[in-house]
Amino acid sequence: MASRNNVEIIKETDKCLRIVDALSKYDFIAMDAEGINLGKDGPLTLLQIGTVDDKVYLFDIASNKDLFKKGKLKDILQSENLVKVIHSCAGDSAALYHQFGIKLKNVAHLVISENKGRRLPPSMKLSDVCQMYSDNAQPLDQKDKVKIKWTKGDGELWARRPLTAEMIEYASNDVTALIPTVYHNQKRILEERNLLPEYKTRVEDEINFHIDEAVSHRKRTRVDGIVESILKDIEKKYGKDTRFQDITDEDEINAMHHARYEPEVMSPFIKKLKTEEIKARLKELSDQLSTEGNNFIPKAKSYGFLRAYQYISERDIQAEAKRLQQALDTLFLADMKNKYSLTTNINVIAPYEKDALRSIRPRSQHDSTINPILLSLYWQKQEKDIDFEIEQLQITGRSYDIPQGKYKWLKYNCSDNVPDRIKRKAKRHLDNYDKTFR
Incomplete structure (x- = not known):
């Protein structure tokens, strides 16, 4: 974790030019971005870069958008020589491309599932990645506190200026956690398993996922193919009395999660497992709501699957999905009254919040x-x-x-x-x- 003395906030174009020149001499840097529901439409307001000698630079894009072009920050992001180490870069890449015309190049993405031999990508937070590749690298313990603040109380937090000490610490730690240990360990594993060529292809797909529709279609097709293969393996591997709760293999659990509920083409066994997986997913969400109450923090970008489940033939699934949908809509709408204002633009709200607006019926x-x-x-x-x-x-x-x-x-x-x-x-x-x- 970088000390506050090692963190610089960059607003001036001239200062940006000097720092970019220094950064261009490194072999690799860590990178992350913050914004308001960051993505194609959600504005990018802060770009963080960390170095191997524990320096962190916070480029204040909300205060000066010229930092990218006139400050030459764009040059290092598009450099083929400088490696950018990033965790979960699809949203960052979309924002940079659609809002500033920047195409990320030479990215080391953390984490691609094949690094550990998994066939389907698990859903991993930064803390999970750190634990996979390092015993010491740990993100800030108070990250959740800041996340709660913008999820529940101030939806446009990352556009507020000046940056608070809490925001600075949060943003800084997102890059200091990535290098050097986590990056070097992942790279070593990739090399040992001869996965670098495939890895580079997957990284390019991650960068272009929200930029090129052909890439996103290719990724969905690839995942569908893997899911189909795993489901066939499950048919052969398990007895017909096996329940979804009995399955412990991560690939198999993820495959059941990704599988579409298609009873007309599923075997009776896979249909049974998928039905049990849906019920388990609904129970997990229900338990989270019961535990957290009004402090519920969304774990998904969208809960649209609940609407799909309301069309499944099983009446108990329909009823539970409808109940949870109504509970989430009520909760999200109540939060939105507090965290947004009359000047808030629709582009900055989260997908699950846009879904919740569908429940409004103005006369x-x-x-x-x-x-x-x-x-x-x-x-x-x-x-x-x-x-x-x-x-x-x-x-x-x-x-x-x-x-x-x-x-x-x-x-x-x-x-x-x-x-x-x-x-x-x-x-x-x-x-x-x-x-x-x-």
Whole structure:
């Protein structure tokens, strides 16, 4: 962990130029980023870089976006010579590319599942990665405290300035934990197992996951293939009386988690295991809600799977999924009243929060029974969804299709119950749709 004396906050372009010049002389650096629900749309506000001699540089992008181009920070991020050691870089990469036109290069990603011989990637926090590759490297114990602050109380925390001591410590520790021990140990394992070529391919896929649709499709196809292979192995390996709770192999558990519930093509045994896996997943979520109550911290970017489970034939699964969906929607909406404001942009809220907005049913554009912050976000989401439909029609032309439910939703948005600009967009979209298929 870097001491506060070894941490520098960089706002000035001239200072950035000098530090970038010094960083370019290293063989590898650690990198991370913070932002507001960081990703393609969620703004990147801080970039952290750590060095092997325990120095940390916090580049304050919220205060000066010129640090990337005029400050030459972009050059080292795109350098083929300097290794950037990163944990979980898909969101960082998407933000850098879509917001600043920066394509990360020469990345050492922590952690790719094949490093330890796993076929499917486990869900791993930074602390898990550190424990895998180092006995000493541990992230800040108080990380969860800061996470709770922006998850529950201040959704735009990473845009606040000045940075607090707590924020500085959190951001600094995300890079000091990665090098040198964790990085060197992972690299050694990759070399010993002759995995470097495959590893580099997987890292490129991680970098491009939210940039290139072909990459994300390729990754999904690869995972589906692995899942199918593991499910076939499970059929051969276990007796038909085996329960999901009896399975301890990590690959097999992950495969059941990734497997789609498709009773028409699943064998009776795999269907049984998948049903038990769904019930176990629902119980885990229910237990978390019971334990944490109003302090519930989301573990997923989206809980959309709960809506899918409400269409499964088993009545008990339907009922439990609906109950949990309603409980989460209520909880997330209550948090959003506190953590956001009337000026909050829909792009900065989390996917699970956007899902929760679907449960709002305003009777008019100024419905006084709904919290003004939630109502503002709701109408922003409606407009963004219509903009997406408009774009899809422009891209796909006569291949574009509107299911009946979506058509009814668009017709509703042509009514006087919605803001005028949304009504105009919805009407124009339906007019263009009718012209396309006339």
